[in-house]
Amino acid sequence: MPRPIISPSVLASDFGQLTAECSRMIKGGAEWLHMDVMDGHFVPNITMGAPVLSCVAKSIPGIFMDCHMMVEHPEKWVNDIAEAGGALYCFHIEATSDPLSLIKAIHEKKMKAGVAISPDTPSTAITDEIGTAADMLLVMTVYPGRGGQKFLERCVPKVAELRARFPDKDIEVDGGVGPKTVHSCAEAGSNVIVAGTAIFHADSPEAVILSLKEAVST
Numbered sequence: 001m002p003r004p005i006i007s008p009s010v011l012a013s014d015f016g017q018l019t020a021e022c023s024r025m026i027k028g029g030a031e032w033l034h035m036d037v038m039d040g041h042f043v044p045n046i047t048m049g050a051p052v053l054s055c056v057a058k059s060i061p062g063i064f065m066d067c068h069m070m071v072e073h074p075e076k077w078v079n080d081i082a083e084a085g086g087a088l089y090c091f092h093i094e095a096t097s098d099p100l101s102l103i104k105a106i107h108e109k110k111m112k113a114g115v116a117i118s119p120d121t122p123s124t125a126i127t128d129e130i131g132t133a134a135d136m137l138l139v140m141t142v143y144p145g146r147g148g149q150k151f152l153e154r155c156v157p158k159v160a161e162l163r164a165r166f167p168d169k170d171i172e173v174d175g176g177v178g179p180k181t182v183h184s185c186a187e188a189g190s191n192v193i194v195a196g197t198a199i200f201h202a203d204s205p206e207a208v209i210l211s212l213k214e215a216v217s218t
């Protein structure tokens with residue numbers, strides 16, 4: 001299985017202190033930072049876009065921004081996110097009719113490509129061709145749109161299905177994941193853990209990052 005990676009979702013941070021919050025997570029042991037980009041169309045909320053990501057990248061050199069694009073027309077933002085310093089561009093398969101061309105465009109901009117599936121989308125929506133072309137597969141364990149929701153255990157079998165088909169790929173889970181819910185994700189084969197509320201609202205984010213990492217390392 002690929003290496004364990006913890007990717008705190010900055011949606012749960014204090015946006016007034018965004019860059020300091022991001023630095024705090026890296027110092028606390030996080031490998032990646034999960035940047036939730038919402039456009040008010042694919043999901044009802046609006047969060048942040050390339051200008052904000054660019055500020056984060058400039059203030060924390062070398063940061064790996066795991067950009068979760070909850071947007072319509074995801075092909076529209078590839079250039080902007082690449083120029084802002086995005087390292088991984090993860091789009092929703094529900095939002096595009098041509099995922100293979102989009103993966104190619106993301107790779108041409110030197111970013112890793114991720115493909116996300118929402119709770120009602122089966123794992124088979126990620127065909128062998130798409131899964132092979134992508135670098136990461138994201139199984140949403142809440143409906144995309146906001147942080148702090150309850151973990152949907154029924155999504156976990158999709159992690160196992162994808163792990164069986166793609167043994168070497170990064171498989172990420174996102175939504176309601178924390179020290180209590182991480183174990184079933186880890187057992188199913190997820191190696192990239194996103195957690196917002198569980199990390200940012202904890203007394204010791206470092207301790208939560210460590211416990212999540214231990215859960216996916218065993």
Ligand code: DX5
Nearest residue numbers: 144145146147148176196197
């Ligand atoms: C939901 C976002 C998630 C969310 C995770 O639409 O994609 O990344 O912020 O936050 P928690 O861990 O609080 O569910």
Ligand code: ZN
Nearest residue numbers: 009036068174
């Ligand atoms: Zn997310």
